[in-house]
Amino acid sequence: MNRLSRTALAAAVVLGLGSGIAAAADTQDAELRSLLRQQSALIEQQAAQIQALGARLAALENAAAEAADPPTDPARAQVAAAIADTRQDDLAILQAQVAQLAAKGGGGDGTISWRRGGPELRSGDGRFTFHPRGRVLVDFTSTHGSSFGPRNITGTDLASGRLGAEGQIGPLGYKIDADFAGNAVRLKDTYVSWDTRVIGRPAEFYFGNKLKDRSLDGATSSMSTPFMERNAVASVGAMQSGYYGLGTTMKLFGNSWHATVSVTGDDIGNADDASDTIAYLARAHWNPVKGKDGFVHLGGWYWHEELGDDVTSINKTSPIALGWNGQVRVSASSIANVTGNHAGGLELGGVYRNFWAFAEHTVRTIDSSSAGSIDHKATSAYVGWLLTGEKPGFSSRSGVWGTTRVLRPVSEGGIGAFELAARYDKYDFTDAARGGEGEAWTFGVNWYLNNWSRLMVNLVHWKTDNRVGNYQGPDSGNTLGARMQVAF
Known part of the structure; x- marks a missing residue:
């Protein structure tokens, strides 16, 4: 009884x-x-x-x-x-x-649990799961000090507002994310996955639209990067087809390494009156040193694109003063009659207890029948320190930023986790006849209330020297940004 x-x-x-x-x-x-x-x-x-x-x-x-x-x-x-x-x-x-x-789950433990701030439904045998997903990223930014008045603007932005779901059906998985930012609905990660083994190693296959595994920040979700905006390498080394691609991706994992290969077309929503730009991508990382106190990260990646007929020119402009202020950018100048596009990058860094440090470099080469081969270059170096003793939320398994596990969550009467971070970014488009350059120092404070919410404050001191557009010549200024984020 x-x-x-x-x-x-x-x-x-x-x-x-x-x-x-x-x-x-x-x-x-x-x-x-x-x-x-x-x-x-x-x-x-x-x-x-x-x-x-x-x-x-x-x-x-x-x-x-x-x-x-x-x-x-x-x-x-x-x-x-x-x-x-x-x-x-x-x-x-x-x-x-x-x-x-x-x-069968009628009264057993685990039928409904809370994971990353949201409910997860699970069958009694654990083979079926369903987890609603969502995120809200609300930003405030203010720029001052520019010698060009239109650059000194202040405003708010919904950087991301997403709703979706993910789950497992035995070895099969699925995920769908709809983003509502910018008064438009766009599908982001929307795919079917399959967990299996290849040559005796764990492997994951993805079929659908997925964030591409390219560089540290470029392969990381925007809700997990340590700064409000991705770094210069992620921006300059991006493909013409975008951060996401619709196609097939395979990831293979070892004890201290991972490797990715993918073949993707344009992002979801591309026009149907021309062939896709087809991207071939490979990335790998290795931890030559790995222990309980931390690890060393070495990585590299390369991609090549076969441009669609609708791509006749490439005009790269990278944001440098946080994403909302579109006036503060570094311009590479437009390259006409493009025939090819490829890039590669190197990664170095590591984690030691509650400290982390990483550096990246990329070179993107755009081939043109009229201008020859033009190189776009970028370098990023950044460090961080979790004052409250947490381990940095960086995955040694996948080589990307993940969740910081808060030791004393505010929701349980604790103080949360506090992180100090600093980053240097260099943008170099001067290989083109009218290409610009720029650099930025970013200082950040992150307060993680729990595992799924944080408050971010970034101060960016930036410099630009553009040779085209409305803001030509040397210029500098400061941009202050704040973000409230909840993601489940």
């Missing part, structure tokens, strides 16, 4: 959580709400079954207790014994049914 009571109580708790989840999901996508309601109804039905079985079990136990004092008449005693045996069989059957319901 005690085991049944605990099981029924657990089912009631799970039912309450399921109802709360369904109510919270009313603000999300209609399909997510429908699935959560189905899960809640299933849990409610299973809880009702457990309650009904409990009532029958209680009646049998009470009857068994009453039969404990056997009658004196031998005939009546024999009948009572037979009835008791039957009830004992029924009791065993009922207990087995209750255990089976609990194993």
Whole structure:
């Protein structure tokens, strides 16, 4: 009886959580709400079954207790014994049914859990999962000190507002993210994945639209980078087809290394009146030193694009004073009659306890039938220190930034985690006849309230020297930015 009571109580708790989840999901996508309601109804039905079985079990136990004092008449005693045996069989059957319901998720632990700030629904055997996803990144930026008045602007921006879901169906996985920033809806990570083994090593295959594995910051989600904006290498070394690509990606993992190869076309939403630009990408990293206190990271990448017929010129302009202020950029000048496009990069750095440091360099070469081969170059170096003792959120497995695990979350009465960071970026487009150059120093303070929310403050001191556009000649200024971020 005690085991049944605990099981029924657990089912009631799970039912309450399921109802709360369904109510919270009313603000999300209609399909997510429908699935959560189905899960809640299933849990409610299973809880009702457990309650009904409990009532029958209680009646049998009470009857068994009453039969404990056997009658004196031998005939009546024999009948009572037979009835008791039957009830004992029924009791065993009922207990087995209750255990089976609990194993299927009717009242067992883990049916609904909270991961990265959001609910995750999981089947009793763990083979099926469903995790709603979302993020909100709200920015404020203000620029001062430029000798060009239009560059000194202040404003707010929704850097990212996403809603989606991810999950597992055995070895198959799926993910879909819809971004609502900029008064437009764009699909970002939207793919089907498959976990398997290749040459005895863990491997992941992705089919669909995915963030490309290129450079440290370029391959990292914007909600995980240590600064409000990606670095110069991520910007200058980007492909003509963009940060995302629709195609196939394979990742292979070892004990202290990983390798990626991919073939992708244009991002989702490309025009259908010309062939895609096809990108071939490879990246690998290796940890020659790896221990409990940290690791050393060595990495490199290369990509080549076969440009579509609709790409006749390339005009690269990189933001340097945080993303919202589009007036402060470094211009490479337009290159006409392009025939080829490729780039490569190197990565060096590591983590030691609560410190981290990384450096990157890239060269992008654009071939033109009229201007020859033009090189775009960029260098980034950055360091950080987690004052509260946390380990940096950098994945030695994948070679990208991930989640910083907060030791004392604010939501649990702690102070959160505090991080100081500094970065130097160099942009060099001077190989072109009218290409510009620029550099920036960024100083940042990050306050991680818990594992899925943080407050960021960045101060950027920048310099530009453009030879085309409205803001030609040497110029400098300061941009202050702040971001409130919640991601689940």
